[in-house]
Amino acid sequence: MKTALILGGRSDIGLAAAHRFAAEGYAIQLAARNSATLEGDKADLELRHKIEVQLLDYDALDTAVLRGFVDALQPLPDVAICAVGTMETQADAEADPLLAELTIRSNFEGPAQTLGLLANAFASRGSGTLIGVSSVAGDRGRATNYIYGSAKAGFTAYLSGLRNRLAGQGVHVATILPGFVDTKMTEGMELPGKLTASPEEVAEAIWKAHEKRRNVVYVKPIWRVIMAIIRNIPEQVFKRMKI
Amino acid sequence: MIVEGWGRFPRTRTTLRHARGEDDARRAVAQSGLINPLIARGNGRAYGDSAASPGTTLAMRRMGRMIAFDATTGLLEAEAGVLLADVIAAFLPRGWFPAVTPGTKFVTLGGAIAADVHGKNHHHDGSFCDFVDWIDLMGPDGEVQRLGPNSPLFQWTRGGMGLTGVILRAAIRLIPVESAWIRQRVVATGSLAETMACFEESLDAPYSVAWIDCLATGAQRGRSLVMLGEHATRDMLGPEQRARPYEIPRKGTKTVPFSAPGVSLNRYSVGAFNALYYARGKAGAGTSLVDWDSYFYPLDAILHWNRIYGRKGLIQYQTVLPLDRSEAGLTAMLDAIAASGQGAFLSVLKRMGPQGGNISFPMEGYTLAMDFPRSANALALCDRLDKITLDHGGRYYLAKDSRLTPNTLRAADPRMGAFHDMRAREGLTPHLASAQSQRLQL
Numbered sequence: 230m231k232t233a234l235i236l237g238g239r240s241d242i243g244l245a246a247a248h249r250f251a252a253e254g255y256a257i258q259l260a261a262r263n264s265a266t267l268e269g270d271k272a273d274l275e276l277r278h279k280i281e282v283q284l285l286d287y288d289a290l291d292t293a294v295l296r297g298f299v300d301a302l303q304p305l306p307d308v309a310i311c312a313v314g315t316m317e318t319q320a321d322a323e324a325d326p327l328l329a330e331l332t333i334r335s336n337f338e339g340p341a342q343t344l345g346l347l348a349n350a351f352a353s354r355g356s357g358t359l360i361g362v363s364s365v366a367g368d369r370g371r372a373t374n375y376i377y378g379s380a381k382a383g384f385t386a387y388l389s390g391l392r393n394r395l396a397g398q399g400v401h402v403a404t405i406l407p408g409f410v411d412t413k414m415t416e417g418m419e420l421p422g423k424l425t426a427s428p429e430e431v432a433e434a435i436w437k438a439h440e441k442r443r444n445v446v447y448v449k450p451i452w453r454v455i456m457a458i459i460r461n462i463p464e465q466v467f468k469r470m471k472i
Numbered sequence: 473m474i475v476e477g478w479g480r481f482p483r484t485r486t487t488l489r490h491a492r493g494e495d496d497a498r499r500a501v502a503q504s505g506l507i508n509p510l511i512a513r514g515n516g517r518a519y520g521d522s523a524a525s526p527g528t529t530l531a532m533r534r535m536g537r538m539i540a541f542d543a544t545t546g547l548l549e550a551e552a553g554v555l556l557a558d559v560i561a562a563f564l565p566r567g568w569f570p571a572v573t574p575g576t577k578f579v580t581l582g583g584a585i586a587a588d589v590h591g592k593n594h595h596h597d598g599s600f601c602d603f604v605d606w607i608d609l610m611g612p613d614g615e616v617q618r619l620g621p622n623s624p625l626f627q628w629t630r631g632g633m634g635l636t637g638v639i640l641r642a643a644i645r646l647i648p649v650e651s652a653w654i655r656q657r658v659v660a661t662g663s664l665a666e667t668m669a670c671f672e673e674s675l676d677a678p679y680s681v682a683w684i685d686c687l688a689t690g691a692q693r694g695r696s697l698v699m700l701g702e703h704a705t706r707d708m709l710g711p712e713q714r715a716r717p718y719e720i721p722r723k724g725t726k727t728v729p730f731s732a733p734g735v736s737l738n739r740y741s742v743g744a745f746n747a748l749y750y751a752r753g754k755a756g757a758g759t760s761l762v763d764w765d766s767y768f769y770p771l772d773a774i775l776h777w778n779r780i781y782g783r784k785g786l787i788q789y790q791t792v793l794p795l796d797r798s799e800a801g802l803t804a805m806l807d808a809i810a811a812s813g814q815g816a817f818l819s820v821l822k823r824m825g826p827q828g829g830n831i832s833f834p835m836e837g838y839t840l841a842m843d844f845p846r847s848a849n850a851l852a853l854c855d856r857l858d859k860i861t862l863d864h865g866g867r868y869y870l871a872k873d874s875r876l877t878p879n880t881l882r883a884a885d886p887r888m889g890a891f892h893d894m895r896a897r898e899g900l901t902p903h904l905a906s907a908q909s910q911r912l913q914l
């Protein structure tokens with residue numbers, strides 16, 4: 230039986246991905262802080278899909294123990310999906326270096342270090358898929374969220390490097406770029422309906438990226454167009470824009 | 473946040489919050505009160521404004537975990553945000569099916585209980601809550617009570633449109649089925665009298681429903697395609713189906729991507745559609761095997777089909793008339809519809825069994841449900857239909873309503889006065905309200 234590891238197992242996107250892979254018969258490892266609080270989700274996944282679920286304690290920022298976490302995975306999963314992240318308001322993160330640090334570490338350092346260790350293990354096995362949920366916010370730094378955005382940009386670049394390194398070694402690396410997603414992270418924000426994906430749509434994109442070995446996936450195709458435009462605005466003009 | 477129902481009207485400005493667990497619900501409920509009333513929301517398939525509050529709307533979809541299943545009795549315990557589609561996906565392959573289902577599978581258990589939804593088997597089996605063993609209901613004080621059918625509060629919650637509390641969890645009884653197929657018999661009838669006679673002769677058929685041609689006049693008034701059905705047993709299946717009795721061929725779904733201009737549905741296109749549908753159905757009348765998805769949920773194959781009505785939205789009009797007044801009332805309604813020139817795209821007639829609970833919609837008689845594109849003409853027609861409903865002792869389905877006045881509702885349904893008084897007495901009124909309950913003064 231195949232196994233999928235979900236890093237950030239309580240996230241709306243991570244849970245939706247767990248259901249998507251479980252529906253394909255995968256056993257699931259849900260890794261999260263306080264994983265015991267996910268008992269209800271474990272029971273739900275097991276009941277619906279007749280698969281086994283492990284709950285694993287995992288903190289992406291606890292870099293000293295990440296190696297131990299990866300070594301202890303039983304079994305080493307076939308697919309690892311990272312949905313870890315935090316988003317503070319830009320103004321708060323600008324004002325407070327500790328918040329900025331938390332944002333940068335939670336969206337870049339923690340996810341990258343974890344997937345990096347998994348990459349080594351997958352490479353020596355010679356198979357596996359690594360999937361990182363990054364964000365379109367990483368495609369260009371904007372005044373309204375460049376702290377979060379630059380962390381995602383770092384993560385996106387890291388995934389690109391991993392993919393390049395592992396291409397000949399049987400390990401696939403996919404970068405998922407959602408635009409807006411209707412989750413806990415964005416609760417209370419007024420999101421434009423047509424540009425907003427559900428966690429289930431992101432999960433579907435993650436599944437397809439694995440199955441079809443896609444490299445960089447914009448969850449809603451319109452975002453590929455939007456970000457292409459935004460990336461191509463000359464800096465002279467861009468620096469004066471409010472977007 | 474702006475929230476709308478399936479009919480896309482009215483639109484309500486609300487604070488939308490999501491419950492992922494009991495604590496989220498408790499936090500939201502604790503902040504409810506006169507200036508910030510709360511209502512739970514399931515999957516938004518009610519047509520009007522019953523699942524939106526001018527205060528806080530508590531979305532329950534993310535509280536959608538299944539808890540336990542007893543494979544000997546078919547009892548499923550689950551959180552309120554679980555969809556019937558999820559239940560079918562998980563349990564039909566194991567030989568179980570919801571005992572009652574509405575015409576879309578995209579409803580939550582909470583929404584199905586709050587509206588006490590009915591299916592094509594109401595005359596035979598009753599409504600959704602007849603198969604609910606208990607619910608966990610959170611009141612305005614944040615306390616959770618487990619209520620069974622013997623509890624008065626259960627009987628007010630059943631059909632109570634979220635106005636008695638937030639349903640957190642429920643235990644529902646599924647029924648065993650031998651296959652994923654329905655044996656369907658289609659009967660083409662030539663008049664209303666024939667249609668009703670067909671229903672009355674078919675009371676022992678578990679499922680029955682008629683598509684009624686609302687535009688046919690004269691001798692053909694009330695002509696219908698009556699569709700009778702039962703879950704197919706193994707011996708009714710062909711050899712291929714019998715090898716995999718719970719599987720059906722995969723179908724794609726289509727999506728209506730954006731709102732069509734409101735003009736694409738007019739009386740001519742609707743009339744042509746109706747005539748065509750009737751002719752096709754008549755030619756195909758007889759017995760056949762139909763898969764569960766096509767049989768119960770023909771509209772679900774087109775996601776967001778409500779968008780074909782354009783930005784102005786649509787009106788669902790659904791009433792039930794008592795048995796002894798049904799023929800007279802339906803005749804008057806069909807005449808009014810024909811005279812208005814207002815085509816109804818999808819008109820469904822159904823024989824219902826007796827009422828359950830305190831304020832559930834169904835009663836023994838006939839229920840007619842119609843969709844109209846929202847327009848001045850359609851609203852005027854609805855007013856005329858209201859008069860016919862009142863004259864014939866009929867009443868309304870709140871899950872479909874977006875336009876009633878408190879006076880019409882009270883005149884049609886005296887039970888609503890008792891419901892209102894119970895809410896006031898129990899201190900529910902200031903905490904739990906929807907745009908609909910405020911409009912209708914419940």
Ligand SMILES: Cc1cc2nc3c(=O)[nH]c(=O)nc-3n(C[C@H](O)[C@H](O)[C@H](O)COP(=O)(O)OP(=O)(O)OC[C@H]3O[C@@H](n4cnc5c(N)ncnc54)[C@H](O)[C@@H]3O)c2cc1C
Binds near residue numbers: 518579582583586
């Ligand atoms: C295509 C179509 C066909 C339909 N066919 C039928 C049919 O055949 N028979 C029938 O009976 N109905 C039918 N309906 C109506 C539908 O079944 C009901 O409106 C149902 O209540 C929708 O469920 P929902 O989860 O979308 O709830 P919503 O529309 O979100 O809410 C409906 C009501 O339930 C309440 N509610 C929802 N969740 C909770 C909760 N957890 N706790 C307390 N209250 C809650 C809301 O406050 C609201 O009053 C149909 C609707 C559509 C769109």
Ligand SMILES: NC(=O)c1ccc[n+]([C@@H]2O[C@H](COP(=O)([O-])OP(=O)(O)OC[C@H]3O[C@@H](n4cnc5c(N)ncnc54)[C@H](OP(=O)(O)O)[C@@H]3O)[C@@H](O)[C@H]2O)c1
Binds near residue numbers: 312
């Ligand atoms: N929502 C959007 O609009 C959107 C858009 C683009 C990209 N994304 C990305 O999608 C991913 C999933 O987010 P989401 O939208 O599903 O929101 P979410 O529900 O808030 O998920 C984020 C998850 O990250 C976990 N997390 C944060 N720091 C962690 C740490 N140090 N160790 C372990 N887990 C940690 C959180 O765990 P706890 O539950 O323990 O706090 C939470 O479950 C994130 O990377 C996010 O940046 C989201």
